[in-house]
Amino acid sequence: xxxxxxxxxxxxxxxxxxxxxxxxxxxxxxxxxxxxxxxxxxxxxxxxxxxxxxxxxxxxxxxxxxxxxxxxxxxxxxxxxxxxxxxxxxxxxxxxxxxxxxxxxxxxxxxxxxxxxxxxxxxxxxxxxxxxxxxxxxxxxxxxxxxxxxxxxxxxxxxxxxxxxxxxxxxxxxxxxxxxxxxxxxxxxxxxxxxxx
Numbered sequence: 571x572x573x574x575x576x577x578x579x580x581x582x583x584x585x586x587x588x589x590x591x592x593x594x595x596x597x598x599x600x601x602x603x604x605x606x607x608x609x610x611x612x613x614x615x616x617x618x619x620x621x622x623x624x625x626x627x628x629x630x631x632x633x634x635x636x637x638x639x640x641x642x643x644x645x646x647x648x649x650x651x652x653x654x655x656x657x658x659x660x661x662x663x664x665x666x667x668x669x670x671x672x673x674x675x676x677x678x679x680x681x682x683x684x685x686x687x688x689x690x691x692x693x694x695x696x697x698x699x700x701x702x703x704x705x706x707x708x709x710x711x712x713x714x715x716x717x718x719x720x721x722x723x724x725x726x727x728x729x730x731x732x733x734x735x736x737x738x739x740x741x742x743x744x745x746x747x748x749x750x751x752x753x754x755x756x757x758x759x760x761x762x763x764x765x766x767x
Contacts, residue, residue, distance in 0.1 A: 574660045585622040601626045611638045632661025644673045655689035663696045671699030687723045695730035703736045732759025
């Protein structure tokens with residue numbers, strides 16, 4: 571069991587137990603143990619399943635490369651609870667669905683949901699898709715406005731653009747140098763872009 575799955579199962583085991591619902595532990599144990607992808611997919615489409623069960627099913631389907639998990643994982647990627655976002659990003663990165671980068675870019679650049687953009691930004695970096703750099707540039711440009719409260723998102727964009735090393739990011743990274751919270755990371759990011767050393 572990899573570390574991400576272990577953290578997810580421990581968190582969801584506690585969440586299932588905390589509900590006090592009869593049979594929750596049995597359902598949890600079945601979803602952890604089953605190798606039947608159809609059974610997991612049914613949890614995403616049948617009514618009445620709690621969020622923890624849907625998250626567990628979507629995660630397991632995602633890491634198995636089953637695209638039936640895509641919509642559920644995208645919803646979880648945009649959740650207000652950071653651990654759910656992190657688990658969804660992990661699964662989406664392994665899903666192999668060509669729609670993933672577009673969805674992550676839409677979430678990262680949605681100003682109404684910018685408080686939840688950290689994991690979509692990190693996912694874009696991991697995917698290294700053609701949509702990644704433009705979305706990160708757009709998101710970072712907006713974070714450079716005076717008194718923007720989303721510093722963690724801005725920092726993730728700076729670091730991500732450095733990781734991707736695309737020369738299109740140089741102008742916005744140079745602008746980030748003027749922001750004390752971002753300056754050090756921007757220097758490192760620029761050093762990774764050809765011609766900016």
